[in-house]
Amino acid sequence: MANEPIIEADGLTKRFTVKKKTVEAVTDLTFQVERGALVAFLGPNGAGKSTSLRMLTTLIPPTSGAARVVGFDILRDPADVRARIGYVGQLTSGSFAQRTRDELLSQGAFYGLSRTASVRRADELIESLDLAPFATRSVQQLSGGQKRRLDIALGLMHAPPLLFLDEPSTGLDPQSRANLWQHILDLRATYGTTVFLTTHYLEEADRYAERVMVMDKGRVIADDTAAQLKANLAGDLLTFGFADETDAAAAVAVIQRLTDREVRREGASVILTAPDGDALLPAAVRTLDAAGLSVRTATGVPPTLDDVFLALTGRTLREAGEGEPAEDEETDAAASVEEKTTTGANR
């Protein structure tokens, strides 16, 4: 059991019916997550990230497919799954009138913790998530970043081995985002919690996640470490500058002999992307020099995950998100009601 993946999804698919039209939000989602991992689900608006999370957390049933989460089947044993996971959705605790610490104690009671256990856990989380200065303040008075930290504390009151976070840092300023991430990393180091989160912030997925699953139009289109994704799918952008277009045209032929990537000229510059840019850049400069072509400038820019997304889909993440329709209405009323109830109680 200990070596069993903490998440095993097998062909999860979710379709919604909106105004008699079918929207396939998630198609054939199949993956596993090992215990202790930090996985980011990255994709533009409408890619299907939240829907995937909502299925894995038993908030909505899949149209087809299956999944085991913390050893339990999401359809057959939803209560067992819920008892062992923390879920922090996109809604924040912002409107609660209770004080921060009392909010945590209520959550403890909701999970069936004894008063003593609740107090101990609440104080522990207040400490780890840096909430002590606001513990007796009403939740409404907290800043966006403080509320988000409280949300995470609420999701961790019952010490779940697995925490799902849906866009934890959206809407926060860069400093609060960095601070929140530090807390997520610290929690993981302290409690060994497996963290599975969604984000559309490329830099966050790149910097903090050990594994990045890229989602687009309901499908996972890449799944690896950020470094591997960038090396395999994008590559460094190399640019060489010359005195004039004639030199640049001659340089294209020289550089092309060093790589099987496409080398192209733009004005007096030569441009290419290559996975081994660090080695290719000086080698190309030496070869060009030996060929009597004087290089005026040479730059290498490492790729971003946006370059990966572009290489995979032909669109940048920003463009992909902009194409999304506005809010759709769900016609699956039962699923909708179920989610509201659970999220309301679970916060």
Ligand SMILES: Nc1ncnc2c1ncn2[C@@H]1O[C@H](COP(=O)(O)OP(=O)(O)OP(=O)(O)O)[C@@H](O)[C@H]1O
């Ligand atoms: N309850 C629903 N009823 C109808 N359609 C829905 C519902 N929830 C999601 N969808 C549709 O399913 C698709 C995937 O949505 P989802 O919210 O999972 O994407 P996302 O990647 O989480 O986006 P975001 O980053 O904006 O949260 C979208 O086309 C969305 O409009």
